[in-house]
Amino acid sequence: MTAIPDIMLNNGQRIPQLGFGVFLVPPPQTEAAVSQALRAGYRHIDTAEMYGNEAKVGQAISRSGLSRGEVFVTTKLSNDAHRPDDARRAFDGSLKSLGFDYVDLFLIHWPLPTRYDGDFVSTWRTLEEFYRDGRARSIGVSNFQPHHLRRIHTEGEITPAVNQIEVNPYLTQDGVRQFCADHEITVEAWSPLGRGKVLTDPTVTDIARGYGRTPAQVVVRWHIERGDVIFPKSVTPARISENIDVFDFELTGEDVEAIAALNRDQRTGPDPDTFAG
């Protein structure tokens, strides 16, 4: 299997461009799914306190025979814990659940601009503490719009390493991606397969047929060629292997454009400007 490329974050840390996401993986299935992913070659796991499966992620990694340093692990702050003292307790709790003394990346999960008096900057400053004390090797945000990022940029001290946002062929997020590119913030695309919805699109299936690959592989490859970090989710061993088996072909520029042209600004998840957690 060809190696998964790394992307260098704005602080010099490297992140595997393709990882494995565990949103909606029930805790009893999480250890098996993560173990399967690690056996298939994934070295980057994306979880969150709100997914309820951090402990199982940690167990799978600890029992894998891999060293802690070989697996990049991201987790995220619960929406209920934005106040600085709550955020400190929540971060301690995430480390304890995972069974680690550091995470590779810690994110504010949602900006929640209508909650906490719209004060996500104090929350960000608390994450800066975790970065400085070394328990978060990188820090970033998720679901932040350019106007949220601008506040972090002017009122915070550290530029987020990543912004994890919903991106798929039906939601190409050109504006946020351009803002991130201009500010050296790496984009992570969540729900990269549109939770499966984009895989039956005729343009995607036609292009896939042309390469002799599956629609999921073509959509994974589309994200890779646009330079975003992704972590498709599956609990099915064959699909876990299929989604990582994408490093022996490339899409033409025309096909990348044809898939991007499917954009209809259609979210599967909540709108970050109104979502209150």
Ligand code: NAD
């Ligand atoms: P996804 O786009 O990865 O889609 C997953 C679904 O696609 C699966 O449940 C399955 O139905 C289907 N699928 C997967 N592989 C397939 C294949 N090879 N063939 C056919 N169908 C296949 O959706 P997701 O799980 O919502 O997103 C991935 C990850 O993104 C999550 O696990 C999580 O880590 C992250 N995420 C983050 C946020 C956030 O707010 N930051 C929100 C949602 C998801």
